[in-house]
Amino acid sequence: xxxxxxxxxxxxxxxxxxxxxxxxxxxxxxxxxxxxxxxxxxxxxxxxxxxxxxxxxxxxxxxxxxxxxxxxxxxxxxxxxxxxxxxxxxxxxxxxxxxxxxxxxxxxxxxxxxxxxxxxxxxxxxxxxxxxxxxxxxxxxxxxxxxxxxxxxxxxxxxxxxxxxxxxxxxxxxxxxxxxxxxxxxxxxxxxxxxxxxxxxxxxxxxxxxxxxxxxxxxxxxxxxxxxxxxxxxxxxxxxxxxxxxxxxxxxxxxxxxxxxxxxxxxxxxxxxxxxxxxxxxxxxxxxxxxxxxxxxxxxxxxxxxxxxxxxxxxxxxxxxxxxxxxxxxxxxxxxxxxxxxxxxxxxxxxxxxxxxxxxxxxxxxxxxxxxxx
Ligand code: MRU
Numbered sequence: 001x002x003x004x005x006x007x008x009x010x011x012x013x014x015x016x017x018x019x020x021x022x023x024x025x026x027x028x029x030x031x032x033x034x035x036x037x038x039x040x041x042x043x044x045x046x047x048x049x050x051x052x053x054x055x056x057x058x059x060x061x062x063x064x065x066x067x068x069x070x071x072x073x074x075x076x077x078x079x080x081x082x083x084x085x086x087x088x089x090x091x092x093x094x095x096x097x098x099x100x101x102x103x104x105x106x107x108x109x110x111x112x113x114x115x116x117x118x119x120x121x122x123x124x125x126x127x128x129x130x131x132x133x134x135x136x137x138x139x140x141x142x143x144x145x146x147x148x149x150x151x152x153x154x155x156x157x158x159x160x161x162x163x164x165x166x167x168x169x170x171x172x173x174x175x176x177x178x179x180x181x182x183x184x185x186x187x188x189x190x191x192x193x194x195x196x197x198x199x200x201x202x203x204x205x206x207x208x209x210x211x212x213x214x215x216x217x218x219x220x221x222x223x224x225x226x227x228x229x230x231x232x233x234x235x236x237x238x239x240x241x242x243x244x245x246x247x248x249x250x251x252x253x254x255x256x257x258x259x260x261x262x263x264x265x266x267x268x269x270x271x272x273x274x275x276x277x278x279x280x281x282x283x284x285x286x287x288x289x290x291x292x293x294x295x296x297x298x299x300x301x302x303x304x305x306x307x308x309x310x311x312x313x314x315x316x317x318x319x320x321x322x323x324x325x326x327x328x329x330x331x332x333x334x335x336x337x338x339x340x341x342x343x344x345x346x347x348x349x350x351x352x353x354x355x356x357x358x359x360x361x362x363x364x365x366x367x368x369x370x371x372x373x374x
Pocket of ligand 1: 054175243
C-alpha cells in the first residue's frame with residue numbers, strides 16, 4: 001500500500017541483499033521510521049518489542065530472522081537455536097511457528113554452504129506468498145461488500161467496523177481485514193470504516209487510522225466500547241476482523257476485545273467476518289478457549305499512554321494510580337458459533353471443522369498425521 005503516495009511493503013531487504021528493513025510501528029502515527037535488522041537477536045527483539053506486530057508480519061519477520069542467523073553460522077546447532085529463540089518471542093500468533101517450520105523444512109536437509117541462500121529465498125517466498133494470499137482474501141471479501149453496497153440507497157455508505165490492526169501493517173501488504181476494504185474503496189464503493197482504538201496499545205487508533213488515511217479511505221476512530229452502541233443504531237453493516245490463530249473447529253483468537261464485538265454483532269444481527277490467511281489456521285487445536293496460549297503483556301501498557309504533545313514531543317504519561325493492580329491480556333477467543341464466516345484465500349469458509357478441512361485438506365491432513373510431512 002502507499003506511504004506518502006509511494007508503494008511500500010512492511011518488510012524488505014537493503015541494497016546489500018542481506019540486511020532486513022522494517023517499519024517501526026511503535027513510532028506511528030507520529031513518525032514514519034524504519035529499523036534495520038542485521039542479526040537474529042535484532043529480529044527477535046523487533047518481534048518481542050512490537051516494532052513489528054500482526055500475525056502474518058510476525059511470521060515473515062521470523063522467517064528473515066532465520067536467514068539472518070544463517071549469516072553468522074549455518075550449522076545445525078545455529079539453526080535449532082534460531083528456531084528456539086524466535087519461537088519464544090510471542091506466544092499467540094501461530095503464523096510464527098508456521099513460518100519457522102517452513103524455514104526449518106527448507107534448510108534442515110541442505111548442506112551448510114547452501115543454507116544462507118536457501119534461507120533468504122524461502123523467506124522472500126513467504127513474504128511474497130503473504131501478499132498474494134491477502135490479495136485473494138481481498139477479492140473474496142470485496143464480493144461481500146459489493147453485495148451490501150447493492151442493497152443500499154444511492155449515496156449511502158457501507159460501514160465496516162474493525163478491531164485492532166489487521167491492515168497492511170500487520171502483514172507484508174494489503175492486510176487481511178483491510179484488503180476487501182482497500183479493494184472496495186479503489187473500485188469506487190462508498191465505504192467507511194469504524195476503527196476501534198484497541199487499548200492498551202491502540203493499534204486501531206494509531207495504525208489502522210494511519211494506514212487508512214494514507215490510502216484515502218474515510219474512517220472514524222471510536223473508543224473500544226462504542227461498537228455495540230453503533231450496531232444497536234444500525235450504523236454498522238458488517239464487522240471484519242483479523243486473527244492470530246483459528247482452531248480446526250473455527251474458534252477465532254484475536255486482539256482482546258474482539259469477543260465483545262462478536263457478541264454485540266450477534267445480538268444485533270450484524271454479520272461478523274474474520275479474514276485470515278491459511279497459515280493462521282492451527283489444525284492441531286480443537287478448542288480455542290482451552291488450548292490457545294493467551295499472551296499477557298507488561299502492566300505498563302495499560303497503566304500508561306503515549307502520544308504527541310502540542311509542541312511536537314512524544315511523551316508517555318501515567319493514567320492509572322500507582323499501586324492499582326493491572327491486568328493485560330493481549331488476546332481473547334471468539335467461539336465459532338459467533339462467527340458468520342472466515343474470509344480466506346480460497347473463498348469464504350464456514351467456521352466448522354468439516355468446512356475448514358475441505359477448504360485446506362493438505363494442511364488438515366498434515367496436522368492429523370504430522371509424519372506425512374517429513
Ligand atoms: O498484538 P498484535 O498487534 O500483534 O495483534 C494483532 C492482531 O490482533 C491482529 O488483528 C491479528 O494479528 C491479525 S493481523 C492480520
